[in-house]
Amino acid sequence: MAENEDVTTVVLPSVLDLKAVGPLHQTFLSARGTPIDVNAADVTRLGGLGLQLLLSARATWANDGLPFRVSAPSEDFNAALALFGAQDLTAADAKELHS
Amino acid sequence: MDPLAAIKVTFFQECEEQLAELETGLLSMEGGDQDPEIVNAVFRAVHSIKGGAGAFSLEDLVRFSHVFETALDRIRSGAIEADQDAIKLLLRSADVLADHVRAARDGGTVDVGRSQAMAEALAALAEGDGSAETEEDTGDGFGEFEFKPVAFDMGEITAEPAPTSTTFNVRFYPQAALYQKANESALLLRELTRLGDIEVELDASGLPMLAELNPEDAYLGWTIAVTGETVTEAAVREVFEWVDGDCYLDIVQAGAAAALTPASEMSVDAMGGEVDVLALIRAAQEAEISPSPAVAISAPEPAKAKEQALDAKAQATAREASPQTIRVDLERVDRLIDLVGELVINQAMLAQRVAECGLQRASSVAVGLDDLEHLTREIQDSVMAIRAQPVKSVFQRFPRLVREIAAMTGKEVRLIMDGENTEVDKTVIERLSDPLTHMIRNAIDHGLEAPEDRVAAGKPREGVVRLAALHRSGRIVIEISDDGRGINRSRVKQIAVDKGLIAPDANLSDEEIDNLIFMAGFSTAATVSDISGRGVGMDVVRRSIQSLGGRINISSRPGQGSTFTLSLPLTLAVLDGMVVTVAGQTLVAPLTAIIESLQPKAADVRSLGPNAQVIAIRDSHVPLIDIGRSLGYRTVTPPPTEGVALLVEGEGGARAALMVDAIQGQRQVVIKSLEANYRPVPGIAAATILGDGRVALILDIDAVMVPKPHGAAATTSGADAVRPTAASDLPLAMAG
Helix, strand or coil: CCCCCCCEEEECCCEECHHHHHHHHHHHHHCCCCCEEEECCCCCEECHHHHHHHHHHHHHHHHHCCCEEEECCCHHHHHHHHHHCCHHHHCCCCCCCCC | CCHHHHHHHHHHHHHHHHHHHHHHHHHHHHCCCCCHHHHHHHHHHHHHHHHHHHHCCCHHHHHHHHHHHHHHHHHHCCCCCCCHHHHHHHHHHHHHHHHHHHHHHHCCCCCHHHHHHHHHHHHHHHCCCCCCCCCCCCCCCCCCCCCCCCCCCCHHHHCCCCCCCEEEEEEEEECHHHHHCCCCHHHHHHHHHHHCEEEEEEECCCCCCHHHCCCCCCCCEEEEEEEECCCCHHHHHHHCHHHHHHEEEEEEECCCCCCCCHHHHHHHHHCHHHHHHHHHHHHHHHHHHCCCCCCCCCCCCCCCCHHHHHHHHHHHHHHHCCCCCCCCCHHHHHHHHHHHHHHHHHHHHHHHHHHHCCCCCCCHHHHHHHHHHHHHHHHHHHHHHHHEEECHHHHCCHHHHHHHHHHHHCCCEEEEEECCCCEEEHHHHHHHHHHHHHHHHHHHHHHCCCHHHHHHCCCCCCEEEEEEEEEECCEEEEEEEECCCCCCHHHHHHHHHHCCCCCCCCCCCHHHHHHHHHCCCCCCCCCCCCCCCCCCHHHHHHHHHHHECCEEEEEEECCCEEEEEEEEECCCCEEEEEEEEECCEEEEEEHHHEEEEECCCHHHEEEECCCEEEEEECCEEEEEEEHHHHCCCCCCCCCHHHCEEEEEECCCCCEEEEEECEEEEEEEEECECHHHHCCCCCCEEEEEECCCCCEEEEECHHHHHCCCCCCHHHHHCHHHHCCCCCHHHCCCECCC
8 A cells, every 4th residue: 555656644643632633534534535544653642532533534444445554653552542442443454443 | 509418418318218118128028028139128228328328427327227237137148037026126217217317307306215225126136146246336337337248240241350359340431522621531541540450342333434523523432341459439430520421421330230320329429438338239139130241332333323322322221220310300390380381371372363363274274283282282291290209209108107106006007008109290299298197197096996996896906007099080099998997977976966066956968977077176086186186187188188179088887997088180280171151251160070061951950949950861860050150150040951061070979960151162271279379269179371361260060069058048958067168168279
């Protein structure tokens, strides 16, 4: 996927909270229709709203039949996913959330 | 009200419920029910009261409930047997416990001597098996609980925890407000990790696709199993303290089937450190009955909308909890009822306006109005149902009353109650308490014989007083019966004659003699007793029942007992009525009293003396009463053939035909009190407001059925002598 020229890369902000989710939602919507690479390298704080946005995005991409990948997750990001019980978000072959 | 005071109010409300539970359980035990769950329920009731009382430092209450609880625990564990004497002691102790609760609530005092004696008797009972093994009592009852562990399986959830580990399953569904107030689910989950190990299960079943997603709304939920040696429900709850109103939260100890209701959560909170033990007891007992699976959250499905997820949550809650309730100020309900009453009147006015416009029945406006009427009626029924309560809330006071009166009179009495779950409007219930109390007192004091007399008469030593409630023809009927000596009619009649209440030569039927006891100032008691008052009782009882729009009847069989039957409306707010015209006035006759309406034929009407008429209806003759004349609207009765006769039946079963000029129609009317807004009017029960905005009077059928005396000569009749003729004696059905 990374080699694909059509891949849209979205770099997540460091704090994914109430303030961040609105703009990020728009970013995801405008990236619909292309494979996506979500870079989580800078994330220091992932909140519940951020998590649900990512989960919804992944489900939407899966529904569209397009690749969705979370790359370079930071330690904080992985720790937050574990805390939320959502570790499989970063799984390489991510299954559809709503299977 | 400050938060602590509010919690205290809730605690006392719950105490009343626990006391009722306690009494119900003890009465079941007295009746021979051996179900161990009843003993458990009884124990839990006392235990809960003690726990809450401890939190509020109500020391007397804690001390007494502690001794009580200890005795119950010994029974529960089988160390001592609950024989009839023991149960009687427990019942009396329940009375004392109730006194303690009320003293703590209202600031009064309890009978210290009685409480002390009862506590000693309970302590003696607890040691009743003679074993030297007694619990270590610190004396203050605070803090310690004699808890005997009962094995139950928590393995599935806790994955083999240390023997002392406890697991709480927390279901947490944040709402959007939680995030908007700058709170964060992640922080709450992290806080839980401080309490113990957590296993988190994410529920994303309500999460929509990106296009439908509102990024600031909340769609996710979590089920978290928190396991640790020191974890308590209070500690778990404390984590969520700041987000209390902004999330759906459910905390259940693993192995416990029942979720705590919001109300009990409050008192459990208040118990602080004791909650563990209480929860364990509950868990253990529930586990014995039905091993409960952990809360199952439905598997995620892509197309699920958020509403469906919420619905699933609600269903899951309903499965594991008893019906959810909220406490609402009565004033709010009453305000709602008033408004619905206005809505009904308004709807009737609108219907009238539409009718005046000459619109066809099939026109869309008329059809729409019909729908509105149905809807209005449904709203009204639903709102009235909010006020409906089981009569149990009144009935549950009587076992204690009976015990106390039995003790005072030296009689042996068994109270049998039926139909406690019969529902009736709260106002009716509240106003039933005094008259019923009086009648039960009378039944024991005057009705039942002394044990020796009963044996001599070939009856069991123990007398029976029966209290029953049932619905009949849209009314509630309450019967109070005893198997005592019955009414001594010759004595009753003699007393009435001696007091000048009836003429010495009055020729009265048995029923009329029985009804003499309802006359003001009548008393058959040779000495005024502490129990039954001063002989004004039955008169007051009758008035209070009549003020509720009710009737009271008595039937008595010498040597076999008496039965008092009260018949009351289910609600004091609305009435189905027949709207009629009489002498240019619009009146409403309660539909429940009307059997049929007919147009009299001249051949069927007969004169009876100068002022009375009867009408032949299917092989019987009933009095024909002109309402217009009876109420003083006119002095000359028009020919019966020009009007309509309503065949009505009074409470006692007597029938009469009421002459009206015309029938306007059948309608539901909102009852407005005449007594409160004007003054009592003979023959009129209440008033209502019609669709045209005019006030219409509601007939008091039983009152208008009573023939008025015509001249002095008529009053010599015994029948008239026992009937109320003064305005103050006539019944009025009231509503706010």
